[in-house]
Amino acid sequence: MQDFHGDFRISLSWNKKLPNPTQYSEKELLILQALKNNPYITQGEMAQSLGMDTNQIKYYLNKLKNGSNPAIRHIGTTRNGYWEVLKNLDKITSKN
Numbered sequence: 880m881q882d883f884h885g886d887f888r889i890s891l892s893w894n895k896k897l898p899n900p901t902q903y904s905e906k907e908l909l910i911l912q913a914l915k916n917n918p919y920i921t922q923g924e925m926a927q928s929l930g931m932d933t934n935q936i937k938y939y940l941n942k943l944k945n946g947s948n949p950a951i952r953h954i955g956t957t958r959n960g961y962w963e964v965l966k967n968l969d970k971i972t973s974k975n
Contacts, residue, residue, distance in 0.1 A: 903943075903950070903971060906931070910939050911964055911971070914951060918961040 903911065906929075913925050922940070926933045943950045950966045 906935070907939055907943060907950075908968075908971065910936065910943065911950060911966070911968060914962040915964045915968060918963065920962070 909929050910925065913920060913929060920928075922933055922936045925931075926936045929936075940951070944952060950964065952963050952965060953960050954963055955961060
């Protein structure tokens with residue numbers, strides 16, 4: 880509460896819940912599990928095995944890699960690199 884020399888008062892409140900950074904969508908969890916099982920998997924292979932479009936895989940990989948709380952990182956070159964999952968999948972919960 881802010882008091883402006885007795886003239887008037889302003890009360891501000893914030894009721895918005897912040898998202899839990901360890902909650903991921905079902906698709907994000909599928910991608911994390913696929914990366915954990917095979918760190919050398921390509922986007923095309925992942926799209927085919929998960930029944931998703933390659934653009935969806937790119938979107939979720941970028942979201943998981945560049946979010947406020949990164950869950951994955953890519954190590955090495957584009958062709959010879961691999962994915963590292965930074966989160967413990969046992970402690971991750973689903974949004975749904």
